[in-house]
Amino acid sequence: MSVGLVLVSHSVRLAEGAAELAREMAPDVVVAAGAGDTDGGLGTSLDVVQGALDRVLPGVDGVVVLADLGSAVLTVESALELDDDLAGRVRLADAPFVEGAVAAAVAAQQGGDLGQVLAAAEDAGAPAQGETPAAVAPTPVGPAAAGEAVGDAVTARVVIRNPLGLHARPAAVVARAASAFGGPVTLQGVDATSVLRLMALGTAAGTEVEVAARGADAQDAVATVVGLIEGGFGEV
Amino acid sequence: MGLDVAWAERWVRRTADVVAEERDHLTELDRQIGDGDHGENLHRGFQAVVAKFDEPAAQERTQVGDVLMLVATTLMSKVGGASGPLYGTAFLRAAKRSARPSVDESGVVVLLEAALEGVTSRGKAKVGEKTMVDALAPAVEAATAAADAGHDPVEVLRAAAKAADAGATGTIPLVATKGRASYLGERSAGHEDPGARSTALLLGAALGAALEGGTADVAAGADPE
Numbered sequence: 001m002s003v004g005l006v007l008v009s010h011s012v013r014l015a016e017g018a019a020e021l022a023r024e025m026a027p028d029v030v031v032a033a034g035a036g037d038t039d040g041g042l043g044t045s046l047d048v049v050q051g052a053l054d055r056v057l058p059g060v061d062g063v064v065v066l067a068d069l070g071s072a073v074l075t076v077e078s079a080l081e082l083d084d085d086l087a088g089r090v091r092l093a094d095a096p097f098v099e100g101a102v103a104a105a106v107a108a109q110q111g112g113d114l115g116q117v118l119a120a121a122e123d124a125g126a127p128a129q130g131e132t133p134a135a136v137a138p139t140p141v142g143p144a145a146a147g148e149a150v151g152d153a154v155t156a157r158v159v160i161r162n163p164l165g166l167h168a169r170p171a172a173v174v175a176r177a178a179s180a181f182g183g184p185v186t187l188q189g190v191d192a193t194s195v196l197r198l199m200a201l202g203t204a205a206g207t208e209v210e211v212a213a214r215g216a217d218a219q220d221a222v223a224t225v226v227g228l229i230e231g232g233f234g235e236v
Numbered sequence: 237m238g239l240d241v242a243w244a245e246r247w248v249r250r251t252a253d254v255v256a257e258e259r260d261h262l263t264e265l266d267r268q269i270g271d272g273d274h275g276e277n278l279h280r281g282f283q284a285v286v287a288k289f290d291e292p293a294a295q296e297r298t299q300v301g302d303v304l305m306l307v308a309t310t311l312m313s314k315v316g317g318a319s320g321p322l323y324g325t326a327f328l329r330a331a332k333r334s335a336r337p338s339v340d341e342s343g344v345v346v347l348l349e350a351a352l353e354g355v356t357s358r359g360k361a362k363v364g365e366k367t368m369v370d371a372l373a374p375a376v377e378a379a380t381a382a383a384d385a386g387h388d389p390v391e392v393l394r395a396a397a398k399a400a401d402a403g404a405t406g407t408i409p410l411v412a413t414k415g416r417a418s419y420l421g422e423r424s425a426g427h428e429d430p431g432a433r434s435t436a437l438l439l440g441a442a443l444g445a446a447l448e449g450g451t452a453d454v455a456a457g458a459d460p461e
Contacts, residue, residue: 045316070415070416074358077358078312078321078325078328081325081328082308082309
C-alpha cells in the first residue's frame with residue numbers, strides 16, 4: 001500500500017514549494033504539484049489537475065489531494081466527478097494546504113493507507129492543543145501483537161542539542177522513527193508519530209524534554225528517539 | 237418532439253455569441269465586486285466549445301446530453317476561476333439527465349433542475365447570497381410552473397429566461413456572502429452579480445435558440461392545448 005500526494009494550488013511556485021517541503025520530510029513519497037493555469041500562470045485548470053493525477057496514480061495505490069483556495073477545491077471536485085474510476089483511489093482532504101501536505105506526506109512515509117493519510121491531513125487542521133484523538137493517530141506499522149500486555153511506561157529525559165530545535169525536518173525524523181514501534185511513543189506528552197504535534201511544541205535548543213514509550217519494545221523506542229535527539233539530527 | 241440536438245448546439249453557439257458581445261459588460265460587473273475576469277473567462281470557454289463543434293466529431297452527437305457534456309468538459313478545462321467548475325458542473329449534471337435525442341417541457345425542467353443542483357452542491361451557495369443561484373433558482377421555479385401549466389418547451393424556456401433575468405437584476409441590492417464578492421461585505425451591495433447576469437444570458441440564449449429554427453419542431457410536437 002502506498003499513497004501519493006497531489007498539491008493543487010493557484011500558484012505553481014506555492015505548490016512546488018509545499019511539495020519540496022513535504023518531500024524533504026517524506027523522501028519516499030510521491031508528491032506532485034498540479035498548480036497554475038495551463039500556461040503556468042495563476043489559476044487552476046482541470047487539465048493540469050488531471051495531468052498531475054495521471055502522473056502519480058500509476059505508481060501508487062491511492063492519492064490524497066490538497067487544494068488551496070476556492071476554485072482549486074472546485075476544480076479537484078470536478079475532476080473527481082468527471083471520472084468515476086477515481087472515486088475509490090483519490091480523496092480530497094479538507095485540510096490546510098501546507099500543514100496538511102506535510103502531515104499527509106509523513107503519514108504516507110510511515111506506511112499509512114489512504115484513509116490514514118487523509119485523516120492525518122485533516123487532523124492537521126484541528127487545534128494542536130490537547131490529546132491526539134486515538135481514532136486519527138497514525139496506526140503504527142510495527143509488529144504490534146494484539147492484546148499484548150502494556151507494561152509501565154519507559155521514560156527518559158534528554159536535552160535538545162541542535163541549534164534550531166525540533167523544527168520541521170528533525171520533527172519528521174522523530175515521527176518516522178517513533179512510528180516504527182508497536183506501542184505509543186510520546187515526547188513532552190504529545191504523540192511522537194505526529195510531525196505537526198512535535199513542531200507545535202516549538203521546542204528550542206537547550207530544552208530538556210521527556211520521551212516516553214509503552215509496549216514490548218518501549219526500551220528500544222525511547223533509546224532510538226533519545227539517540228536521534230542526542231545526535232543533533234546532523235546539525236551539530 | 238421537443239428541443240433536439242440541433243437546438244442544444246444552437247443554444248451553445250448563441251451563448252458564445254452573446255458572451256462575446258457582453259464580455260466587457262460582464263467583466264465590468266466583475267471588476268466592481270470580483271476579480272474582473274468573468275467576461276473574458278466565459279468568452280474563452282465558449283469560444284473553445286464552438287471550436288470543438290467545428291472540429292470533425294469523433295462520434296456523432298445524437299443526444300442533447302452529448303452536446304451538454306462537451307460544454308461541461310470544455311468549460312472545466314478552459315475557464316479559470318470558480319465559474320469554470322461551477323458552469324462545468326451545471327452542464328455536466330444537466331448532460332447526465334438529458335441523455336436523449338430531444339427534451340420535452342418536463343425534460344427542460346429536469347435539465348435546469350440538474351444544473352441548479354450542480355451549482356448549489358459544488359458552490360455550496362443558497363438563494364440570496366448574490367451568486368448564479370439567484371438567477372438559476374427562480375428560473376427552475378418558473379420553468380416548473382410553466383411545465384405544470386401545460387406549456388410547451390419554448391414557453392417553459394421563456395419563463396425560465398424571464399425569471400433568470402429578474403433574478404439577476406434582483407442581486408443588485410444584495411450583500412454577497414459567498415464567492416469573491418463576499419470579501420467586500422456591505423460594499424458588494426449596489427452592484428449586479430456577474431455570475432447571475434451570465435446565467436440569465438445563457439438562459440436567454442437557450443430561448444433564442446428554441447425560437448430560431450426550432451418552431452418547426454415545436455409545432456410538430458404534441459400541443460397540450
